[in-house]
Amino acid sequence: xxxxxxxxxxxxxxxxxxxxxxxxxxxxxxxxxxxxxxxxxxxxxxxxxxxxxxxxxxxxxxxxxxxxxxxxxxxxxxxxxxxxxxxxxxxxxxxxxxxxxxxxxxxxxxxxxxxxxxxxxxxxxxxxxxxxxxxxxxxxxxxxxxxxxxxxxxxxxxxxxxxxxxxxxxxxxxxxxxxxxxxxxxxxxxxxxxxxxxxxxxxxxxxxxxxxxxxxxxxx
Amino acid sequence: xxxxxxxxxxxxxxxxxxxxxxxxxxxxxxxxxxxxxxxxxxxxxxxxxxxxxxxxxxxxxxxxxxxxxxxxxxxxxxxxxxxxxxxxxxxxxxxxxxxxxxxxxxxxxxxxxxxxxxxxxxxxxxxxxxxxxxxxxxxxxxxxxxxxxxxxxxxxxxxxxxxxxxxxxxxxxxx
Numbered sequence: 001x002x003x004x005x006x007x008x009x010x011x012x013x014x015x016x017x018x019x020x021x022x023x024x025x026x027x028x029x030x031x032x033x034x035x036x037x038x039x040x041x042x043x044x045x046x047x048x049x050x051x052x053x054x055x056x057x058x059x060x061x062x063x064x065x066x067x068x069x070x071x072x073x074x075x076x077x078x079x080x081x082x083x084x085x086x087x088x089x090x091x092x093x094x095x096x097x098x099x100x101x102x103x104x105x106x107x108x109x110x111x112x113x114x115x116x117x118x119x120x121x122x123x124x125x126x127x128x129x130x131x132x133x134x135x136x137x138x139x140x141x142x143x144x145x146x147x148x149x150x151x152x153x154x155x156x157x158x159x160x161x162x163x164x165x166x167x168x169x170x171x172x173x174x175x176x177x178x179x180x181x182x183x184x185x186x187x188x189x190x191x192x193x194x195x196x197x198x199x200x201x202x203x204x205x206x207x208x209x210x211x212x213x214x215x216x217x218x219x220x
Numbered sequence: 221x222x223x224x225x226x227x228x229x230x231x232x233x234x235x236x237x238x239x240x241x242x243x244x245x246x247x248x249x250x251x252x253x254x255x256x257x258x259x260x261x262x263x264x265x266x267x268x269x270x271x272x273x274x275x276x277x278x279x280x281x282x283x284x285x286x287x288x289x290x291x292x293x294x295x296x297x298x299x300x301x302x303x304x305x306x307x308x309x310x311x312x313x314x315x316x317x318x319x320x321x322x323x324x325x326x327x328x329x330x331x332x333x334x335x336x337x338x339x340x341x342x343x344x345x346x347x348x349x350x351x352x353x354x355x356x357x358x359x360x361x362x363x364x365x366x367x368x369x370x371x372x373x374x375x376x377x378x379x380x381x382x383x384x385x386x387x388x389x390x391x392x393x394x395x
Binding site: 029036038042043044045046047048049069073074076077078079080081083084085086087088089091092093095096103107111113114115117118119121122123124125126129133135137138139140141142144145146147149150151152153154155156158160161165166169170171172173174176177178183184187191192193195196198199200201 | 272
């Protein structure tokens with residue numbers, strides 16, 4: 001019953017959004033198999049991080065299941081929640097496309113290729129972790145991964161950090177974990193609560209609509 | 221097999237710390253996996269975490285790799301389900317409530333506030349990670365070159381990582 005309500009609700013909102021914004025026309029009602037296979041494809045080819053950009057390419061540009069505004073909405077819901085963007089967006093998008101079955105299929109499709117690869121990597125690691133050569137290669141991988149993750153967060157920080165308060169919360173989180181050794185859960189709760197309180201409703205700035213376009217450009 | 225309940229507990233718990241991405245959870249992951257349960261050494265955890273960056277889809281699926289190392293295929297399955305299912309159900313529920321939440325004034329506050337904390341936690345995770353991953357002049361050079369390369373070019377980052385693996389094979393062997 002519940003899943004029947006969702007497409008209609010989302011559809012109504014989509015029309016409102018296309019009226020406000022000139023996003024590409026969306027054609028929905030994919031089969032459950034189509035949902036699963038599309039996410040399986042994204043889950044299998046999205047090498048090199050940036051899975052959100054791959055998701056947008058398929059869900060918005062190729063399949064036209066979502067307009068840009070609705071896709072941005074899905075990523076911002078996903079960002080606020082624990083869990084990874086790749087899987088959170090798969091679930092949110094899958095639910096809007098095909099109810100709970102669509103969400104489950106999208107999630108499994110997104111995860112399956114990585115799961116198989118990582119199980120194989122685990123088997124290989126079990127055999128090779130004592131070999132000096134394998135460890136030498138992995139030291140290179142770890143160093144490059146540090147640079148890659150730093151680059152990703154540098155770009156996010158450049159886009160989304162504004163003003164003294166943001167800088168303070170970033171520094172507080174870093175010091176809390178690395179200097180005062182308070183542990184991630186404590187820092188998340190304390191600094192998180194402080195940050196949310198600082199941006200409490202009457203001071204929270206509204207996000208302008210133009211931010212959408214800027215955000216889309218920043219993905220590529 | 222006897223480690224499976226512990227795998228489920230640890231990865232279920234860690235999944236709720238992944239605000240903004242997996243790196244936020246890394247320091248706590250290190251505590252649980254290296255210090256508390258001794259499943260891997262700090263070096264091994266860094267290596268396994270790094271290989272996740274080579275994978276398509278969710279890069280934190282490397283939890284399945286840890287599960288596989290600790291408890292074979294049942295361990296891999298347990299770690300992956302514990303890590304992805306609870307937060308998945310949460311996302312599903314919040315997604316359904318979203319129309320109502322959209323009008324809730326605190327939603328924007330949570331989004332804005334957690335945004336900066338997520339960046340701080342990711343950098344904190346990266347510092348913890350870098351302490352084991354970046355240990356000599358060559359690894360500094362590789363990390364820096366990748367950082368610049370990813371920021372300035374459109375080359376797929378996987379190629380930087382594979383290049384670094386090859387450099388490592390020749391130049392990062394330790395006696």
